[in-house]
Amino acid sequence: MSMEKTSIDFSSTHKVIQKYPQEKRYTLAILQDIQREYNYIPREALLILAKYLDTPLSKLYSMATFYKALSLTPKGDxxxxxxxxxxxxxxxxxxxxxxxxxxxxxxxxxxxxxxxxxxxxxxxxxxxxxxxxxxxxxxxxxxxxxxxxxxxxxxxxxxxxxxx
Structure with a gap:
C-alpha cells in the first residue's frame, strides 16, 4: 500500500530550502528540514533541491538512503x-x-x-x-x-x- 500523498503543497519545500545559502555543504541540513516538514522526503522535494543546489538527483538519493534518520517513504503521523x-x-x-x-x-x-x-x-x-x-x-x-x-x-x- 502506498501512502504517497497525492496533493502535496511544495511551496513549503521552497520555504525550507530558501532558508539556506545555495551551497552544497547545507545539503544534509536541508534534507533534515524537508524530512521534518513532510515526515519523509518526497521525490518532488528532491527534484526541487537538486535544481536549487545544482547537484545531481542521484547524489541526493544517495544521502537520503544513507542516513537512517531520513526516509523516502511516508512515515506515520x-x-x-x-x-x-x-x-x-x-x-x-x-x-x-x-x-x-x-x-x-x-x-x-x-x-x-x-x-x-x-x-x-x-x-x-x-x-x-x-x-x-x-x-x-x-x-x-x-x-x-x-x-x-x-x-x-x-x-x-x-x-x-x-x-x-
Missing amino acids: NIIKVCDGTACHIRSSMIIIDEIEKSLHIKPGETSADGRFSLETVNCLGSCAIAPVIVVNETYYGKVTAARIREILGEYGGELNGCE
Missing part, C-alpha cells in the same frame, strides 16, 4: 522510536516492542495502515538511566512497561486500530 541499546535491552525493551506490535499491528520499520503510527527501533536514545525508553515524536517516556504502552499510544490517537 506519530513516529515511535523504541530504544534497544544495552541498558534498554536488558530491561526488556523487546517486551515493549512486542506490545507495540500487538497494539498497532505493525513491526519495526512499518507504518500502520491508517497512517497514524510508524515504529522504529534505535540503538540508543541516550537516556539509559530511565531505561527502557521510547520516544513518540519528540516526547520521551522512561521506565516504560508493557502495561503503559496502550496508555501512551492512546495519547496519540485514542482507539488503536480497533484493538481494545
Whole structure:
C-alpha cells in the first residue's frame, strides 16, 4: 500500500530550502528540514533541491538512503522510536516492542495502515538511566512497561486500530 500523498503543497519545500545559502555543504541540513516538514522526503522535494543546489538527483538519493534518520517513504503521523541499546535491552525493551506490535499491528520499520503510527527501533536514545525508553515524536517516556504502552499510544490517537 502506498501512502504517497497525492496533493502535496511544495511551496513549503521552497520555504525550507530558501532558508539556506545555495551551497552544497547545507545539503544534509536541508534534507533534515524537508524530512521534518513532510515526515519523509518526497521525490518532488528532491527534484526541487537538486535544481536549487545544482547537484545531481542521484547524489541526493544517495544521502537520503544513507542516513537512517531520513526516509523516502511516508512515515506515520506519530513516529515511535523504541530504544534497544544495552541498558534498554536488558530491561526488556523487546517486551515493549512486542506490545507495540500487538497494539498497532505493525513491526519495526512499518507504518500502520491508517497512517497514524510508524515504529522504529534505535540503538540508543541516550537516556539509559530511565531505561527502557521510547520516544513518540519528540516526547520521551522512561521506565516504560508493557502495561503503559496502550496508555501512551492512546495519547496519540485514542482507539488503536480497533484493538481494545
